[in-house]
Amino acid sequence: xxxxxxxxxxxxxxxxxxxALLASCSQAQPTSTASSPSPATTSVPYTxxxxxxxxxxxxxxxxxxxPAVGNDMSDEIALVNLYDPFVFPTPQGVKPWLAEKWxxxxxxxxxxxxxxxxxxxxxxxxxxxxxxxxxxQRLLTIGEGSAYLYSPYVQDCKAIDKYKAAITLxxxxxxxxxxxxxxxILNKRAVMEHLEKPGPYGDxxxxxxxxxxxxxxxSGPYKVKEMKMEEYxxxxxxxxxxxGWDPNAPKFFKESATSExxxxxxxxxxxxxxxxxxxxxxxxxxxxxxxxxxxxxxxLGGMQFxxxxxxxxxxxxxxxxxxxxxxxxxxxxxxxxxxGSLSKGPVGSNVPGHDPNVYQYHRDLEKAxxxxxxxxxxxxxxxxxxxLSWCAEVPDEEKIALLFQANAAxxxxxxxxxxxxFGSMITDAQSLETTPNASIxxxxxxxxxxxxxxxxxxxxxxxGSWFQCEWLQDPEIDRMIEDALETYDxxxxxxxxxxxxxxxxxxCPTIWFLDYAEKRAYQSAYVYWPTxxxxxxNKAISPLVGYDVYAHDMKVWPEKRxxxxxxx
Amino acid sequence: MSLLSYLVRRLAxxxxxxxxxxxxxxxxxxxxxxxxxxxxxxxRAPEYAIENLRKQMNLDKPLxxxxxLWISNLLKGDLGLSLLSRRPVQEDIREYxxxxxxxxxxxxxxxxxxxxxxxxxxxxYTNTWLDGIVRIFAYLGIVTPAFIWAIILLLIFGxxxxxxxxQGRISPDILLPPRITGMLTLDSLLTGNWVAFWDALKHLILxxxxxxxxxxxxxxxxxxxxxxxDLGADHVSAMTAYGVPQNRILTKYLSRLxxxxxxxxxxxxxxxxFASAFVVELVFNFPGLSRYGMHAILNKDLNAISGVLLIFGxxxxxxxxxxxxxxxxxxxxxxxQRRGM
Numbered sequence: 001x002x003x004x005x006x007x008x009x010x011x012x013x014x015x016x017x018x019x020a021l022l023a024s025c026s027q028a029q030p031t032s033t034a035s036s037p038s039p040a041t042t043s044v045p046y047t048x049x050x051x052x053x054x055x056x057x058x059x060x061x062x063x064x065x066x067p068a069v070g071n072d073m074s075d076e077i078a079l080v081n082l083y084d085p086f087v088f089p090t091p092q093g094v095k096p097w098l099a100e101k102w103x104x105x106x107x108x109x110x111x112x113x114x115x116x117x118x119x120x121x122x123x124x125x126x127x128x129x130x131x132x133x134x135x136x137q138r139l140l141t142i143g144e145g146s147a148y149l150y151s152p153y154v155q156d157c158k159a160i161d162k163y164k165a166a167i168t169l170x171x172x173x174x175x176x177x178x179x180x181x182x183x184x185i186l187n188k189r190a191v192m193e194h195l196e197k198p199g200p201y202g203d204x205x206x207x208x209x210x211x212x213x214x215x216x217x218x219s220g221p222y223k224v225k226e227m228k229m230e231e232y233x234x235x236x237x238x239x240x241x242x243x244g245w246d247p248n249a250p251k252f253f254k255e256s257a258t259s260e261x262x263x264x265x266x267x268x269x270x271x272x273x274x275x276x277x278x279x280x281x282x283x284x285x286x287x288x289x290x291x292x293x294x295x296x297x298x299x300l301g302g303m304q305f306x307x308x309x310x311x312x313x314x315x316x317x318x319x320x321x322x323x324x325x326x327x328x329x330x331x332x333x334x335x336x337x338x339x340g341s342l343s344k345g346p347v348g349s350n351v352p353g354h355d356p357n358v359y360q361y362h363r364d365l366e367k368a369x370x371x372x373x374x375x376x377x378x379x380x381x382x383x384x385x386x387x388l389s390w391c392a393e394v395p396d397e398e399k400i401a402l403l404f405q406a407n408a409a410x411x412x413x414x415x416x417x418x419x420x421x422f423g424s425m426i427t428d429a430q431s432l433e434t435t436p437n438a439s440i441x442x443x444x445x446x447x448x449x450x451x452x453x454x455x456x457x458x459x460x461x462x463x464g465s466w467f468q469c470e471w472l473q474d475p476e477i478d479r480m481i482e483d484a485l486e487t488y489d490x491x492x493x494x495x496x497x498x499x500x501x502x503x504x505x506x507x508c509p510t511i512w513f514l515d516y517a518e519k520r521a522y523q524s525a526y527v528y529w530p531t532x533x534x535x536x537x538n539k540a541i542s543p544l545v546g547y548d549v550y551a552h553d554m555k556v557w558p559e560k561r562x563x564x565x566x567x568x
Numbered sequence: 569m570s571l572l573s574y575l576v577r578r579l580a581x582x583x584x585x586x587x588x589x590x591x592x593x594x595x596x597x598x599x600x601x602x603x604x605x606x607x608x609x610x611x612r613a614p615e616y617a618i619e620n621l622r623k624q625m626n627l628d629k630p631l632x633x634x635x636x637l638w639i640s641n642l643l644k645g646d647l648g649l650s651l652l653s654r655r656p657v658q659e660d661i662r663e664y665x666x667x668x669x670x671x672x673x674x675x676x677x678x679x680x681x682x683x684x685x686x687x688x689x690x691x692x693y694t695n696t697w698l699d700g701i702v703r704i705f706a707y708l709g710i711v712t713p714a715f716i717w718a719i720i721l722l723l724i725f726g727x728x729x730x731x732x733x734x735q736g737r738i739s740p741d742i743l744l745p746p747r748i749t750g751m752l753t754l755d756s757l758l759t760g761n762w763v764a765f766w767d768a769l770k771h772l773i774l775x776x777x778x779x780x781x782x783x784x785x786x787x788x789x790x791x792x793x794x795x796x797x798d799l800g801a802d803h804v805s806a807m808t809a810y811g812v813p814q815n816r817i818l819t820k821y822l823s824r825l826x827x828x829x830x831x832x833x834x835x836x837x838x839x840x841x842f843a844s845a846f847v848v849e850l851v852f853n854f855p856g857l858s859r860y861g862m863h864a865i866l867n868k869d870l871n872a873i874s875g876v877l878l879i880f881g882x883x884x885x886x887x888x889x890x891x892x893x894x895x896x897x898x899x900x901x902x903x904x905q906r907r908g909m
Contacts, residue, residue, distance in 0.1 A: 051741075061863075062652060062653060062863070069654070071610065142617065143613060143614045143616055143617025144609050144617055147613070148610075148613060148614055151614045200620060210655070228855065229653050229660075229663070230855045230863075231853070232736075234740070256735075256853065257853055259735065259853040260718075260719065260850060260851045262719045262722060262723060262851070263719075263735060263851055263852065263853060266723065266726050266734055267734065267735065269727065270730065423868060426606070427603070
């Protein structure tokens, strides 16, 4: 009886599966969102539809599209496309954007910005100084996202008239204008209409945070069409964008959650993905590069990989011991593991303010032995193994760890390697005792200037965070960094950055080994991507995350995509 | 003991299990390394923002107070705010659970029918080439993890012979059915939206098949072994001697006996699919609860971790009870044992 029932059920399932298969084989929908892979497989001449003008990319998830909340790479990619920044970063510095010009008071404490007129928000409202005031106050009150850049410096932000806003600083901050490339302006009216009360911000309720999870209040080139948490952001072109449009500019922009390399490869090969994420294994990019009409853009993005050495824990508390490790490390081998170029000092070589003459350690075993001989641990190496942590989420770091271990063994130094989830590394970095002797970490600057990197990496205020596992805590370096950041004149400030870099190099708290190259495969046959083209010509690219995937300046030719798809 | 009293006893025990589970989950979520507020807001967030969040999340209170607040809110249906999605956890569960549920449901259907069917087939044709094929398939199925199956299926049916979609739950050009249960296949069926139904089903097939492969192979192996071991039993020899046809012995008498261990193991496998679906959901970029749970663990999203694990725990308990009832129904010895006979 049971078997009969089972048989009947089996028959039903087989029929069900056959129907499903038939359904999947037939093209259910003739509509042509660009996700339909075969616009050119029919014999009917192909006419591109609006949906075919799309740029799709992938990035880690979740993505926060609220400028007062998000600030990692996937957030920044979304934000630069949905919102307008105050100034726009370029490899040479920042250029006026929403702020057309600015005046600075003699004491360098008050910046008066004149706004571009006629800028429209996505709901049609005009962008005014009141929105600037609201956006800064909201950012500082919430305290998330990029607020940490402004909260130590900004006293207040006030609208002077409709198109003028003044920002007053608590103390001089030389690169202040540069930091404004991550200051995005929201529409005050739109946010205030969507406050959820009660909330943690008093009269402002939740300050519109819940609404801004899936909606935007921006003036950027794209506006949210659909935001699926944990899945994707689909944005459509904002026709009234003040920056105008090229006829071939993408009409849609889609940022999806990163999946497995095989999935990304399959989507890319089916031309359902225009620009890949930047965190695939190197082998995936090499496979993609073999596809017809595809290029892999490799470009320096400002991120620097290094081995941070704990300067307060034996045996790496001894400068000679640290220098011995720096001299024994085989830097050239790193380029076989990661794309990029070898580092030169504590700041990435493409970051403005980098000192081109700073001393860089290189592999020299004789020097390494000399330094080790001067170390107080020279004859007690067996008692002082070096503990090293690498980040489990970046598998290639293991190769660096093993290389470091093998190199150190040449000096008789024992290295104990531990693979740790990034969350554990963050926790370890919170106290002097739990931070290991060596940590392999990659860090990027917050804004395009050396001061950002120096402050983040070596100022005492960042001890206890994963940015600084060195625990340098050097009052002289703190003073020099603060002094440089308070210097308004750029030339003078850069000279001060140079001096700091030389002093830090002399203390050797870190083994700087790689200026990491971002890499993304893209469909060069039917997509014009300024970053990809600049990378081909070896031109500099803004080291600020997110701006490399600014869709407004891209172009797309759907008919060329159709041709590619029609090829057998 | 009647089935009803058996059910009541099991449900009462389940409540005790769930209370214990809630304490365990609460503690486990809190011993994971890292400060949740710091992880949520980033290493450079100002201290006042971190403190505000700690207060909002009650993290500034002693552990027992935190548990009391958490459990009393839980009883009101409030699982707290997710640090990851910045929404109430129950909203997230409501959004993602139906996706995983229909994915696992289809996997369960596939593995039950194909697993039992293949097992019976292999037993019927023991030591023939057909049995050999089923055995090889079973070995391969068991030793290959679900995410490898996911990648293999994705490459075969999503890339080389592209008949199935490889990401998401539904194509962007398909009109979504109105939300009734949250399960796109069911909602589209209920609203008569056949286009959406087929499209949602197509999106489900590869993830469900990838999930079903290993437990299906295991079920086939257990079913085959169980039938084969009973083939030499006295009662089978007696039936053969009386001239009962072999097919009848196999389908009417032996299958029922062999279903008992198979169903017991299969039920555990099916429940385990909820938790292990995360890699498959990652491969197919499928927005389900398992993937959400994995992100929650990686980001130390306390409320989300507790919420997701509690849902899976409750589900595990309920399905185990349900399967025990089926087994008790199938096997009178179990009921009789409980009567002390």
